[in-house]
Amino acid sequence: MIEPFVRLTGKLAALxxxxxxxxxxxxxxxxxxxxxxxxxxxxxxxxxFRADGTPNPDFELNAPAAQGASLLLTxxxxxxxxxxxxxxxxxxxxxxxxxxxxxxADIFFxxxxxxxxxxxxxxxxEIGELFRRHxxxxxxxxxTVDLEEQRVxxxxxxxxxxxxxxxxxxxxxxGLDVIGRTLLLEERIGAYERSRETRxxxxxxx
Amino acid sequence: xxxxxxxxxxxxxxxxxxxxxxxxxxxxxxxxxxxVTSPQAFESLRQAGRRVRRPELTVAxxxxxxxxxxxxxxxxxxxxxxxxxALASNAAEFGVELFDLQSxxxxxxxxxxxxxxxxxxxxxxxxxxSHTATHGAFGALALGIGTSEVEHVLATQCLVxxxxxxxxxxxTGTPAPGVTAKDLILALIGRIGTAGATGHVxxxxxxxxxxxxxxxxxxVCNMSIEAGARAGxxxxxxxxxxxxxGRPRAPAGAAWDRAVARWRELRTDPGATYDKQVExxxxxxxxxxxxxxxxxxxxxxxxxxxxxxxFATDAERSAVARALEYMGLTPGTPLExxxxxxxxxxxxxxxxxxxxxxxxxxVRETGRRHVARGVRAMVVPGSQQVKAQAEREGLDRVFxxxxxxxxxxxxxxxxxxxxxxxxxxxxxxxxxxxxxEGRQGRGGRTHLMSPPMAAAAALAGxxxxxxxxxxxxxxxxxx
Ligand code: SF4
Numbered sequence: 297m298i299e300p301f302v303r304l305t306g307k308l309a310a311l312x313x314x315x316x317x318x319x320x321x322x323x324x325x326x327x328x329x330x331x332x333x334x335x336x337x338x339x340x341x342x343x344x345f346r347a348d349g350t351p352n353p354d355f356e357l358n359a360p361a362a363q364g365a366s367l368l369l370t371x372x373x374x375x376x377x378x379x380x381x382x383x384x385x386x387x388x389x390x391x392x393x394x395x396x397x398x399x400x401a402d403i404f405f406x407x408x409x410x411x412x413x414x415x416x417x418x419x420x421x422e423i424g425e426l427f428r429r430h431x432x433x434x435x436x437x438x439x440t441v442d443l444e445e446q447r448v449x450x451x452x453x454x455x456x457x458x459x460x461x462x463x464x465x466x467x468x469x470x471g472l473d474v475i476g477r478t479l480l481l482e483e484r485i486g487a488y489e490r491s492r493e494t495r496x497x498x499x500x501x502x
Numbered sequence: 503x504x505x506x507x508x509x510x511x512x513x514x515x516x517x518x519x520x521x522x523x524x525x526x527x528x529x530x531x532x533x534x535x536x537x538v539t540s541p542q543a544f545e546s547l548r549q550a551g552r553r554v555r556r557p558e559l560t561v562a563x564x565x566x567x568x569x570x571x572x573x574x575x576x577x578x579x580x581x582x583x584x585x586x587x588a589l590a591s592n593a594a595e596f597g598v599e600l601f602d603l604q605s606x607x608x609x610x611x612x613x614x615x616x617x618x619x620x621x622x623x624x625x626x627x628x629x630x631x632s633h634t635a636t637h638g639a640f641g642a643l644a645l646g647i648g649t650s651e652v653e654h655v656l657a658t659q660c661l662v663x664x665x666x667x668x669x670x671x672x673x674t675g676t677p678a679p680g681v682t683a684k685d686l687i688l689a690l691i692g693r694i695g696t697a698g699a700t701g702h703v704x705x706x707x708x709x710x711x712x713x714x715x716x717x718x719x720x721x722v723c724n725m726s727i728e729a730g731a732r733a734g735x736x737x738x739x740x741x742x743x744x745x746x747x748g749r750p751r752a753p754a755g756a757a758w759d760r761a762v763a764r765w766r767e768l769r770t771d772p773g774a775t776y777d778k779q780v781e782x783x784x785x786x787x788x789x790x791x792x793x794x795x796x797x798x799x800x801x802x803x804x805x806x807x808x809x810x811x812x813f814a815t816d817a818e819r820s821a822v823a824r825a826l827e828y829m830g831l832t833p834g835t836p837l838e839x840x841x842x843x844x845x846x847x848x849x850x851x852x853x854x855x856x857x858x859x860x861x862x863x864x865v866r867e868t869g870r871r872h873v874a875r876g877v878r879a880m881v882v883p884g885s886q887q888v889k890a891q892a893e894r895e896g897l898d899r900v901f902x903x904x905x906x907x908x909x910x911x912x913x914x915x916x917x918x919x920x921x922x923x924x925x926x927x928x929x930x931x932x933x934x935x936x937x938x939e940g941r942q943g944r945g946g947r948t949h950l951m952s953p954p955m956a957a958a959a960a961l962a963g964x965x966x967x968x969x970x971x972x973x974x975x976x977x978x979x980x981x
Contacts, residue, residue: 312817312820313821314817314818314821315696315821317936317938319917319940320939323940324917327566328538328567328582329581330541332545342944347926376730377938378632378936379539379631379632379648380539381539381542381648399697402666402700402701402732403632403732406648407650407651410650410651461523461524462524463523463662474650474662475550475552475653475658478654478658478660478662479657481519484518484527485529485555485658489529492529
């Protein structure tokens with residue numbers, strides 16, 4: 297059961313980098329766990345901590361104003377690289393509920409939706425504007441992400457719409473169990489399996 | 503019937519249901535499983551009281567987290583061992599076949615699938631690993647999925663996926679000697695960028711692709727994900743059938759003939775259109791070397807480290823500046839001549855037998871037969887079968903006598919989950935697929951290149967142009 301997401305007003309943290317890959321989000325030395333939990337403390341590990349283990353004061357999320365943020369603002373192609381869902385588990389456990397970017401890598405996008413982390417695609421100029429507003433507010437900047445209305449607004453004049461495919465949106469809004477939902481179609485799966493056996497070549501794959 | 507692309511034919515043949523809210527429910531023919539992205543999926547399955555719907559279509563191996571040194575003793579890393587144990591008990595509990603550390607067929611999941619003949623044209627193949635795209639070389643629709651999707655496939659044998667766009671990458675011309683499949687795909691990524699094919703499935707076409715062996719095609723499809731595509735495909739042809747014939751899990755006898763007849767139809771019909779197209783003249787491609795921290799940060803080996811000022815946008819300039827700082831490089835430095843500390847010959851991109859042969863050839867052909875002083879070089883075959891084959895051919899001795907470490911199969915330093923990692927600041931010539939910060943070890947500096955280029959770098963102790971360097975070494979008669 298994933299936690300439903302309808303709308304959320306929260307503090308925004310800014311990570312003005314493009315092509316942030318999943319190796320940065322959760323480095324491989326933390327992939328050995330066999331649970332879905334325990335990844336939050338390792339989020340962005342090699343950026344967040346110096347080699348001696350102390351926090352790196354230069355890293356954006358270590359800024360005092362970024363503490364307690366539930367929304368993450370970043371540049372394009374976020375989550376590229378490996379399929380590791382651990383990256384999404386780490387972001388969720390750290391406290392993020394939505395990520396705003398011009399684009400996301402495909403597998404990462406799907407992984408977000410499976411875990412109640414809302415990937416919000418906005419235009420590059422809108423993301424740029426949010427970076428400006430975040431900076432102007434000294435990092436103390438709050439935003440509302442409304443998934444039901446597919447809208448982002450700051451109550452200070454910034455207001456824009458985004459779109460998400462209905463299937464993914466329903467899943468996120470209602471915290472649906474995707475497997476349970478697919479299993480409602482079990483008869484169709486069975487029928488498909490039987491139809492395959494009568495294809496030329498007996499069980500041909502296409 | 504309307505003209506369809508290769509992708510459309512495979513997609514259409516697998517739609518179990520079109521969900522009203524957008525995506526389709528797609529049937530999966532082969533589900534490959536490994537130890538890192540599966541334990542949470544099996545655990546949730548167990549908690550929900552669900553079973554694996556088609557265990558006979560599910561195959562597991564261990565690769566990401568396995569030691570590649572001596573395997574006779576217990577695994578030193580207790581946490582790694584726990585992950586391997588978890589896969590073994592999950593496989594036993596749910597009735598899934600497992601190629602474990604002791605199996606002579608163990609290896610990187612994307613190497614053993616094709617090698618065993620599990621990977622076949624027209625299939626939908628998934629695995630909790632982004633380089634599943636490799637299997638597309640056979641005309642399969644093969645893609646990486648996350649752990650929740652792994653669980654979904656285990657429980658339902660289906661994947662929920664919204665129909666992606668199609669992109670044709672047409673590679674014309676003939677690559678020059680010394681230019682490999684790795685160079686072609688790196689050059690393409692350099693051209694279209696690491697998000698160039700996001701939301702699309704690439705079909706590689708053109709005479710340069712037709713001329714590639716199966717293993718080379720796998721190298722190309724493997725790195726589709728580095729171009730942003732979840733899958734890459736190549737239409738099957740005689741090369742494909744010749745590779746598959748006689749493989750243990752491929753059809754045999756009359757079933758083989760029927761299968762091949764069907765597979766021949768797996769090609770894009772004349773007149774079918776793609777959503778996007780890109781063309782690359784393979785004859786213009788030189789050996790490629792990455793200089794930055796993303797596979798798109800790549801240049802011919804004859805090139806120089808770029809200047810951030812040469813880039814158009816602020817975002818690019820800051821990304822390049824950051825990458826150069828991480829890589830310890832100054833703008834304008836020629837790639838050729840850059841000293842290296844480590845060499846990694848391995849990964850699902852470039853650790854098949856042809857890769858090892860090509861690298862060994864460089865070692866043999868050059869007068870200088872030993873790895874340069876101060877350089878540590880490892881060869882990690884993609885599977886135990888590749889390793890055994892190489893040993894039959896005496897390649898292990900070529901490498902060992904030259905000072906390369908000859909190891910057991912696994913992902914190894916491609917992602918450095920086991921003990922095979924770079925130390926901070928070490929510069930590595932690597933045949934793997936990702937040069938992300940810290941990918942091969944925190945602070946490690948990765949330069950991606952082809953196996954012959956990496957072998958030459960090991961011997962020279964610096965990045966060299968294999969096309970000219972090997973000849974000079976021979977001509978110069980250095981011993
Ligand atoms: S060799 Fe590298 S890229 Fe390939 S599956 Fe292993 S870790 Fe992933």
